[in-house]
Amino acid sequence: MMVSMDVTMGTLPQPELSEVDVATVLAALADPVRLSIVRELHRVGESTCTALDVPVKASTVSHHMHALREAGIVTTRIAGTTRPSRLRTADLEKRFPGLLNIVLAG
Amino acid sequence: MMVSMDVTMGTLPQPELSEVDVATVLAALADPVRLSIVRELHRVGESTCTALDVPVKASTVSHHMHALREAGIVTTRIAGTTRPSRLRTADLEKRFPGLLNIVLAG
DNA sequence: CGACTATTACGATCATGGTCGTAGTATTGG
DNA sequence: CCAATACTACGACCATGATCGTAATAGTCG
Numbered sequence: 001m002m003v004s005m006d007v008t009m010g011t012l013p014q015p016e017l018s019e020v021d022v023a024t025v026l027a028a029l030a031d032p033v034r035l036s037i038v039r040e041l042h043r044v045g046e047s048t049c050t051a052l053d054v055p056v057k058a059s060t061v062s063h064h065m066h067a068l069r070e071a072g073i074v075t076t077r078i079a080g081t082t083r084p085s086r087l088r089t090a091d092l093e094k095r096f097p098g099l100l101n102i103v104l105a106g
Numbered sequence: 107m108m109v110s111m112d113v114t115m116g117t118l119p120q121p122e123l124s125e126v127d128v129a130t131v132l133a134a135l136a137d138p139v140r141l142s143i144v145r146e147l148h149r150v151g152e153s154t155c156t157a158l159d160v161p162v163k164a165s166t167v168s169h170h171m172h173a174l175r176e177a178g179i180v181t182t183r184i185a186g187t188t189r190p191s192r193l194r195t196a197d198l199e200k201r202f203p204g205l206l207n208i209v210l211a212g
Numbered sequence: 213c214g215a216c217t218a219t220t221a222c223g224a225t226c227a228t229g230g231t232c233g234t235a236g237t238a239t240t241g242g
Numbered sequence: 243c244c245a246a247t248a249c250t251a252c253g254a255c256c257a258t259g260a261t262c263g264t265a266a267t268a269g270t271c272g
Contacts, residue, residue: 021212022141022208022209022211022212023137023138026135026136029132029136030129030132030135030136031129031260032129033260035128035129048219049218049219050217056260056262057262057263058218059220059221059261059262059263059264060260060261060262062218062220062221063220063259063261066220080268080269080270081217081267081269082217082219083219083220096208097204097207097208098203098204098205099205101203101204102128102202102203102204103128103132105128106128106129137230139230155249155250156248162230162231162232163231163232164248164249164250165231165232165233165234165249166231166232168250168251169229169230169231169250170230172250186238186240186248187237187238187239187240187247187248187249188239188247188248188249189249189250
């Protein structure tokens with residue numbers, strides 16, 4: 001068995017939050033499945049697509065995660081064959097103050 | 107000529123903002139035309155559908171205003187044949203603190 | 213290498229909703 | 243009443259995107 005050689009894995013491509021406009025973020029959040037994904041990520045901290053408890057197929061979850069990533073809402077790191085994602089809480093709060101709280105409160 | 111008999115005209119049906127869920131508001135705001143309507147309403151205070159400077163036909167503007175009204179974002183009063191609308195700024199700030207500022211800043 | 217798992221890419225289907233035109237309603241003014 | 247204006251209701255068309263199944267890719271374990 002190999003010891004892990006590099007803890008600093010890469011992340012999937014994601015935009016600078018300063019370059020993301022409001023319309024993109026709102027459109028990404030205007031979906032019930034994606035809203036539940038965001039809330040679950042906030043609750044558990046980090047999760048892969050298959051571990052999420054949403055009523056759609058895995059390929060659909062991947063599609064939604066892609067949309068959330070392109071909107072700057074989540075960041076996804078590469079860990080072996082898995083792609084754990086988590087909310088970009090600090091970045092979002094700086095760019096859109098209060099937005100995350102609004103979404104999580106609902 | 108008749109003097110106006112009743113300044114207290116009615117308003118078009120609108121929901122209590124406490125009964126509006128986040129998904130509805132986000133979906134209503136996730137459209138470029140509706141975003142520009144919201145921003146213009148904030149700038150001029152109040153406006154009718156035809157007076158708004160948006161690149162769509164009047165019937166489409168009416169459709170969008172209907173969506174914004176059902177989402178609790180605008181209130182529309184009845185004034186003769188016109189229907190001037192304005193943002194429900196205070197209600198929105200109480201229900202979704204910071205949301206309006208995020209939208210208007212973009 | 214081969215089996216298994218996690219994920220993504222791709223194409224197909226289908227529902228949602230943005231847009232328009234037309235028609236209908238309501239109010240004002242002549 | 244008649245005309246004009248503001249708006250809405252309705253139906254039609256069409257682009258977008260949510261969903262799925264399948265296939266392809268990549269890592270892990272033996």
